[in-house]
Amino acid sequence: MNDLTDLEKLCIHTITTKPWTIEESIEHYARAGVQGITLWRDALENRNRQTIRKRIQDAGLNIVSMCRGGFFPGDTAEKRELAIEDNLRLIDEAADVGAPHIVLVCGSEPNISLEESRQQIMEGIxxxxxxxxxxxVKLAIEPLHPMYADSRSAVNTMEQANDMCETLCLKNVGIAVDIYHLWWxxxxxxEIKRAGKSDNIMAFHTCDWKNPTTDFLLDRGLMGEGIAPIREIRSWVENGGFKGYVEVExxxxLHWKKDQKTFLEEIIQAYKDFA
Amino acid sequence: MNDLTDLEKLCIHTITTKPWTIEESIEHYARAGVQGITLWRDALENRNRQTIRKRIQDAGLNIVSMCRGGFFPGDTAEKRELAIEDNLRLIDEAADVGAPHIVLVCGSEPNISLEESRQQIMEGIxxxxxxxxxxxVKLAIEPLHPMYADSRSAVNTMEQANDMCETLCLKNVGIAVDIYHLWWxxxxxxEIKRAGKSDNIMAFHTCDWKNPTTDFLLDRGLMGEGIAPIREIRSWVENGGFKGYVEVExxxxLHWKKDQKTFLEEIIQAYKDFA
Structure with a gap:
């Protein structure tokens, strides 16, 4: 039983084992002793959400989060309205499947300034x-690495996410802290301490920053493969009062090419050794 | 003459037209009305530095800077000593060729913490x-984009460069402001204002951040090809009292594949239109 106890805070994002269907992910995570699952929206396509919810419960897994909403900025009102509608649908989907919060990758519109994008993000939220x-359903703002400021998010530091939470001052809006984006x-x-004081740390994502990193999107490292101070950042988050899951995203x-059962074993070992 | 007047602050880094030899760069820049040249160290390999210096003077160009020193951190004392020796040689080379300052890409050692790397950078300087x-020869600390924090520089924001300058408190140590690294x-x-007040802006590098950017190193955009607020940042730098060159780096x-004469024409047009 020791192994299972060790894994009590381990959650895995379905995208981490992307080659698997949602049903395969549920089955293999549960069998390996993983406790939490974060659902990526694409994994639910063409599925009955109630069925998936029940399947996850029956497997003994907890639904930690739903990824991902956001992408609020747009250079036309029409684009911004489409984003709102999409986020409203995602909230429904999260409620259907029983996810306590959705992660917001806030977006950045290249044709307007970053400041304006941030205004539109706050309006959207x-x-x-x-x-x-x-x-x-709660909302978790995820600050993204500055290398995504042109497209994926105009919120690029923990400080900005804290500022945004303070300005919005909405009870159920918090922050998803992701090591990949913030370690530097x-x-x-x-700023993690500041977020902790306001009880605003809603989620914690882990992985590693490889040296060298060769792709802007698809070259994240398993914990231990890179140089991010993973345990140190986790300790800051937990010292800030966060008691939730450690989500492997x-x-x-490279890892998707592997047999995913082997990869899952590696994730669990890396979680034990480095996270 | 109008064209030449327009170009009075235009400097180009030799690496920008990498396919050219140093002699070709000098000839073509001067003929096109470019006023300044920043020398990358590799362009001087197997050259007599006095000869190059004279050739640049005879062409009517000004030597703006020498790129690049730094890379101070190391996980052994031996590596750090090698870096010191290399930087001392670079200072000699800069003096030989008449460059008023060298740009420091400060470095980051993956096997130690970023804080420790920064300590070693300060010790190195x-x-x-x-x-x-x-x-x-003056020394210009160049803060690099956070996507290089694992390897090229543990100094990733203008704030950190300002802090470093204040801590070091050395007369001839300043900052190279580079739009590519800092626009986000x-x-x-x-922080540019803060650097200006201390008279610490020593150089200003321009280019653009492409959306999307497809390579961590070799996919920089010509001004106007991307989404960085280039003119706005230049105005901050110049309002901060900086009177030096606008260096195209x-x-x-993609651009190196082109006929470099065509590319030079494009640089000059982009400088007029967007920088």
Whole structure:
């Protein structure tokens, strides 16, 4: 039983084992003693969400989070409206499947300034907030690495996410702390502390930054394969009062090529050794 | 003459037209009305530095800077000593060729923490400072994009470069502001202002951040090809009292494949239109 006890905080994102169907991920995670699962929206395509919810419960897994909403900025009102509608649908999907929160990759519109993108993000979050509250789904702002500032997120540091939470001042809006995006930031420790004080740390994502990293998106490292101070950052997050799961979120062409059962064993070992 | 007047602040880094020899770069830059040249060390390999210096003067170009020193951190004392020796040689080379300063890509050692790397960078700069003063060569710390924190530089924001300059408190140590590395930073304007107040802006590098960017190193954009707020950042730098050159520094497999005369024409047009 010792192995299972060790894994009590381990959650895996379905995208980490992308070659598997959602059913395969549920089965293999549960059998390996993984405790939590974060659902990527694509994994639910053409599935009955109630069926998946029940399958996850029956397997003894907890649904930790739903990835991902956001992408609020747009250079036309029409684009921004489409984003709102999409986020509202995602909230429904998260509620159906029983995910306590959705992760927001906030977006960045290249044709407007970063400041303007951030304004549109705050407007977008405010627009969907009412529906999220009604459905009992929380919203986690995920600051992304500055290398994504042109496209995926105009929120690029923990400080910006904290500022945004303070400005919005909405009860169920918090932050997803992701090591991959934030490990380099000299203000990370103090800003995690700040988020902890406001009880705003809603999720914690782990993986590693490889040296060298060869792709902007699909070359994340398994914990221990890179140089991020993974345990140190986890200790900051947990010292900040966070008691939730350690979510393994890895996009990697390299790891996706492997037999995913082997990869799952490697994830569990890396979690024990380095996370 | 109007064209030449327009170009009075235009400097080009030899690496921008990498397929050319140093002699070809000098000839073509001068003929096109470019006023300044920044020398990359590799362009001087197997050359007599006095000859190059004279050739540049005869062509009517000004030597703006020498790229690049730094890479101070190392996980052994031996590696750090090698870096010091290399930087001392670079200072000699810069003095020989008449470059007023060298740019420091400070380095980052993956086997130690970023804080420790920064300590070693400060120690390294202090070690070479005496020789640099003696030779009349200034030192410009260049903060690099956080995507290089694992390897090329543990100095990743303008704030960190300012902090470093204040801690070192050395007369001839300043900062090279590079749009590519810093455009995303929400504190950039205030930190440029801070550097300006201390008279610490020593160089200004321009290019563009492409959306999407497909390579970590060799996919920089010509001004106007991307989404960085180039003119706005230049105005911050110049409002901060900087009167020096606008240095075009582009590493791009795409542009290097072109006929470099055509590329030079494009650089000049992009400089007029977007820089």
């Amino acid at each position: 405010s627009r969907i907030y009412g529906h999220a509250r009604e459905k009992g 930031d000299p203000h990370l420790q103090e 890895i996009f990697s062409e | 202090s070690r070479i400072y005496g020789h640099a003063r003696e030779k009349g 930073d929400p504190h950039l304007q205030e 582009i590493f791009s497999e």
